[in-house]
Amino acid sequence: MDLRFGDSKPADEEREAVDALLGPPESSWEGADRTDADLRWARGGRQARDRRDLLLPALHAVNDRVGWISEGALDYVCRRLTVPPAEAYGVATFYAMFSVRPRPATVLHVCTDLACTAAGAAKLCADVERRLGPESGVKVERSPCLGLCERAPAALVVRAGRPSALPAQGGCPARPAFEDEAVQAEAGVRGRSPRGRDGEGRRGRDTLHATAVCAPATPATALHAVTAPESAPAEPAPALAVPQTGDPDAALTLLARIGTTDPASLDDYRAHGGYAALRRAFALGPAGVIREVTDAGLLGRGGAAFPTGRKWQATAARPDHPHYLVCNADESEPGTFKDRVLMEGDPYALVEAMTVAAYATGAHRGYLYLRGEYPRALARLTHAVAQARARGLLGDDVLGQGYAFDIEIRRGAGAYVCGEETALFNSIEGHRGEPRSKPPFPVEKGLFGRPTVANNVETLVNVLPILTMGAQAYASIGTPASTGPKLFCVSGSVARPGVYELPFGATLGELLTLAGARDNLRAVLLGGAAGGFVRPGELGIPLTFEGTREAGTTLGSGVVMAFDDTVPLPRLLLRIAEFFRDESCGQCVPCRVGTVRQEEALRRIAERTGADASLDITLLREVGRAMRDASICGLGQTAWNAVESAIDRLGAYE
């Protein structure tokens, strides 16, 4: 490899941020001062290249510290990791949360997706911008779904600055007593407000890095949060997103611990049944665990509904090693927030479930790929992983059983497409988050080209009750083809939005009654932006994989978004089209250009019906069909679903 690096130099704080992640450079060739002796040695080539997967964490380190990624910083990262600068630039420009142009240290991401738009996100943006004024030193960015749909409208503040405590790499955060709400808040007590600083200079010298989540956000709370994220009011407890908490009739399985167990306490988790599943797993042996999961009939909850037991079996049987486990926590589908609630409310359950899955499939390393927009889930999981490691539940000898397994948490940086499993692998490996073409499938060649099991958070958490109650008992919940409990994210025009747990087979109407749907229901979006709309007259649809398929729609990831007749449907469809246009990776033509043409056609017919709209609807159908047939990945293949269903089932433009 013959690399050329530019001569732009990193600023001190950029170098510091990268070195804190990668360790100090071993020789001058990695960027420090040169001595004559050093000129004889060129070190770090292969070793540094093997750490290519640290590219995304390194970009995060710079972005967290300074708020954007300068040429000097990018080149320094490239030198340290022996990554070609052109490729690193391609990666840095791929993610929405990064910027390669100077921007203010404080960025306010205001969610403009379906639930938040319905709840007045546009006005919130405008009000905040007006009250901040042009010289505020705060950048307001319109953001895709922040996964806080039950508390719409939502906003996320990210302020760049020095890290509050420098955690050792992969180590435990220096905070023994975990503060229940918003770790990030206490970090910045000594921090200084970034207001009044100019937008171009180097920032982040004096302030501390902080994040704050405002939901539901008002102009006043959003302003407070951007001015002083460290003292922003704490987020409501995750249990508040689970309306069934405390309801004895609900018989919760997956959500049972949320609100009753301290998410920061491993002891409390164990007192509430934690780690019983892992003990049973060790008793059963890997093949036994896979048999239980197969017999339980568990289907993947991420949207594709693939049999989990089969996936595990296929990976476990691959002769080449190492095997990897990837937990897909890149929940970015508009309307989906169940994984966030699980991770914030019951983080140890995910850690335990990942350990079980790894044990069953012969993986010794697990990657938890968490979307970058979830600061509280990140804090909770970081703490949970560290505690589990400290107590021998992760590490070289899990539970004293001689089995080695550890979890590394990787943060996404704002890209819906990275929820596609092969794009997720590319993202972890330090490449652009572009999906790979399949075959080969991940069980054969996944992360780092090795056999990999990739499962969604909810899927993994389901493994715990399978092991504690046994496959038969688990399979008796739900219907024969869709077994077990299922989480639904209900939002929009309902009285009690939140995550609901119901056995498969409950009807859409039953779920909406629980959530308090209003009388003037106009449409329900099932399965999120990649799913489809159904009419208010179709509330008898059973919420199972087979039932929704029969009804010509999909359960997807469990999104149920209700819209009453005050919501302008064409505006909603346009937002869905915008979302896909924004999130397309751009790799294949049908998706890259098709999503643009789709949005253009919807804009043209926004105010039209009948014959006026028919030509464009024909166009939409033709382009949609080609996108579904010829796109590389699920993003392009499903981008047309919701709009098509709105035209066919709701008569959107009649």
Added chain:
Amino acid sequence: MTAIELGVPRRLVEFTLDGQEARVPEGSTILDACRAAGKDVPTLCQGDTLTPKNACRVCVVEVEGARTLAPACSRRAEPGMVVRTDTERARHSRKVVLELLASSVDLSTTPQAAGWLKEYEAKPGRFGPDAARVDEEPRIDNDLYVRDYGKCILCYKCVDACGDQWQNSFAISVSGRGFDARISVEHDAPLTDSACVYCGNCIEVCPTGALSFRSEFDMRAAGTWDEERQTETTTVCAYCGVGCNLTLHVQDNEIVKVTSPHDNPVTHGNLCIKGRFGYQHVQNRD
């Protein structure tokens, strides 16, 4: 493909191609099988010297039992597979993909594009006059190359040729995403500030003319570029002892560009800056 295929004999895979039995060596793609059977499947991003990226999706075919269409250029033939290359469904996708491409970039210098647009009855104009296009001025920042993103279909061939598949310079990558994705060097700098070594191998593989020789670009601008009047002569490069083959494109007794035969076992179409651009002394007649 090398001129002489070496290696152990491969097993044959039998499958059905458009209702006919097809037998191809193991590892062959559906496209290989189509070409062997004399079928014409259009493709833009496939290159004879590169690993298929299957990004353009013009070559999609129908594989029985699959939910979506498969790219013929990269899907390997499997025993028992039933493939249909010319179904309504496949033709529809090809047509729409061609329309999407032609409505967003300039395909006027893409060989065969006009013919395919006609064959598939593609009407790029139906997206309306306001359809978004990649309308960018050609970037002329050096004497050897012109980068014209208005013609770029993002096939990734130049990225692969510059990267680990041939040149190992890693000077180009894709930046941004979605419709805003562009082929770019680091920091979107001028080529002269990048890691580019001016081997011209990216021009060699560019299927649309988005990357072109400055000489060709200038002559096209002046209206003097005329391939009808050009002759091609393949010779051996005189600069060093490697023995690379050069194909000199000569118009009116002037060398107007230099390419290299892709089936040459030494170069596979690759050259260095001297072989590719160092011909001015030949026509210095003072």
